[in-house]
Amino acid sequence: RRGVWGWVQCALINLRGVWDAFRMVRQLRPRVIVGFGGYVSFPLMIAGVCVRTPVVVHEANAVAGKTVRLLVRLGAWLAYGLESCHEDFRHARVLRLHPERVRMTGNPIRRQFWADLAAPLQPLPHLTEGVQTVLVTGGSQGARRLNQVVPDALAQLRGEGRQVQVIHVTGEGGEADVRERYQRAGVPAFVVAFYERMGVLYRWADVVVARAGALTVSEICARGVASMLVPYPHATDDHQQANAAVLAERGGAVVVEDSELDVAVLVRTLRELLSDSARRGAMGARARAQAVPDAAERLIKFVEECVERRR
Numbered sequence: 150r151r152g153v154w155g156w157v158q159c160a161l162i163n164l165r166g167v168w169d170a171f172r173m174v175r176q177l178r179p180r181v182i183v184g185f186g187g188y189v190s191f192p193l194m195i196a197g198v199c200v201r202t203p204v205v206v207h208e209a210n211a212v213a214g215k216t217v218r219l220l221v222r223l224g225a226w227l228a229y230g231l232e233s234c235h236e237d238f239r240h241a242r243v244l245r246l247h248p249e250r251v252r253m254t255g256n257p258i259r260r261q262f263w264a265d266l267a268a269p270l271q272p273l274p275h276l277t278e279g280v281q282t283v284l285v286t287g288g289s290q291g292a293r294r295l296n297q298v299v300p301d302a303l304a305q306l307r308g309e310g311r312q313v314q315v316i317h318v319t320g321e322g323g324e325a326d327v328r329e330r331y332q333r334a335g336v337p338a339f340v341v342a343f344y345e346r347m348g349v350l351y352r353w354a355d356v357v358v359a360r361a362g363a364l365t366v367s368e369i370c371a372r373g374v375a376s377m378l379v380p381y382p383h384a385t386d387d388h389q390q391a392n393a394a395v396l397a398e399r400g401g402a403v404v405v406e407d408s409e410l411d412v413a414v415l416v417r418t419l420r421e422l423l424s425d426s427a428r429r430g431a432m433g434a435r436a437r438a439q440a441v442p443d444a445a446e447r448l449i450k451f452v453e454e455c456v457e458r459r460r
Contacts, residue, residue: 166192174200181205181456184220191216198223203459205452209256209363211391221250226455228448230256230363231395232439249458254448255441256367263442265348266372273339276314276353280337281423284354286318286347292360294407295379296323299358302415304334306423313423314338316350348372355429356422358415361393361404367444369396373437375429376402377418379410401436 170192174182182197183205184190190206194216197204204225208217211231221227227250265271270278285299286292296319306313314337319327324342331338344350351357351368357376359365369376378396380389396402403418422429441447 163192167196170196171200174202181452183207183452185209186214186217188214188216191220194220194225195223198225201459203455205455207254207448209367210388211363211395212386212388214385214388226250226252226451228252228254228451230254230441230444231366231392233391233395249454252447252451253441254451255444256363257445257448258364258367258371261346262348262351262368262371265346266352268352270352271349273316273349273353275337276316276339277337280312280314281355282314282316282353283419283423284316284318284350284357284359286350286357286359286365287320292320292379292381293323294410295358295360296320296327298410298412298415300327300330300334300336301412302419303331303336305412305416306419307334307336309420311420311423313419316340316353318342318344318347318350356419358419361389363388363392366392366396367440369402370436370438370440371442373433373440375422375432376436377415377422378402378404379407380404382407395439396436399435399439401432401439 173193174196179202181203182194184194186206186208194204194206198220204220205228206217206220206225207228207230208214209230211233217227232253276282283303285295287295299317303313303315315331317327317338317340319340319342321342324340328338328340331340347368351372351374354372354374357369357374359376359378361378361380376396378393380393393402393404397404405414405418
């Protein structure tokens with residue numbers, strides 16, 4: 150929280166967390182501590198660095214967060230999930246001196262996701278195989294902006310006579326309204342608040358419209374599908390913009406700023422993508438080239454190297 154009192158509270162909470170973490174490390178004597186960049190992991194990882202327990206931190210986004218940057222400067226090893234357009238990770242002085250401490254591992258994706266991509270197309274209510282399908286997802290929290298704009302855009306495309314259907318993952322609270330709007334517009338739609346097996350949904354997609362969270366970008370690469378990314382403008386350190394750039398700079402995605410997104414822009418972009426199968430195929434191939442199917446294995450190997458070198 151901002152303000153003097155917010156900083157004081159933050160300091161006190163973290164001091165207590167670090168104290169508890171020191172006790173935990175002394176009791177458990179772990180061979181290695183692995184964290185994934187969130188602020189809640191900071192006390193345990195900083196305790197590990199201080200007592201010289203090997204620490205590996207994984208950064209999923211294309212821009213390192215404050216916790217990750219501090220830990221790397223203090224001696225943690227760094228695995229990262231997306232190639233950074235700004236190369237923030239590899240230019241830190243400590244990493245120039247110790248290049249073995251940094252590794253591009255990719256972002257691990259669940260085995261079930263890969264299995265669903267490889268499986269035959271699974272039936273979904275209201276959808277017809279062979280009809281062009283747009284997958285809309287705002288990530289784990291949903292995206293109110295996409296929920297507002299996409300139904301109107303697809304209704305307009307449908308009104309132009311284009312055969313198109315949609316899979317829309319709305320996030321909590323948006324499901325009923327979005328489903329009703331598609332029904333009124335006569336757009337075949339499979340609408341859910343959340344869906345556990347996202348690989349099933351990606352398997353249907355001809356085009357993906359999404360925010361640019363790290364896992365979403367990694368899933369788009371795994372599927373090898375054309376995408377239109379709308380980075381969340383209030384993401385910490387603007388990391389979604391950097392995530393989207395990883396694909397856009399390589400020709401794998403179209404990026405539209407949240408402030409510029411409206412029905413007309415979305416209709417024009419989707420019309421261009423859905424009308425040009427060659428372009429979609431090229432974008433999908435460029436996205437797939439960024440995929441790291443063995444990311445989990447790479448990360449495990451990196452952790453093992455960290456432990457062996459420290460030994």
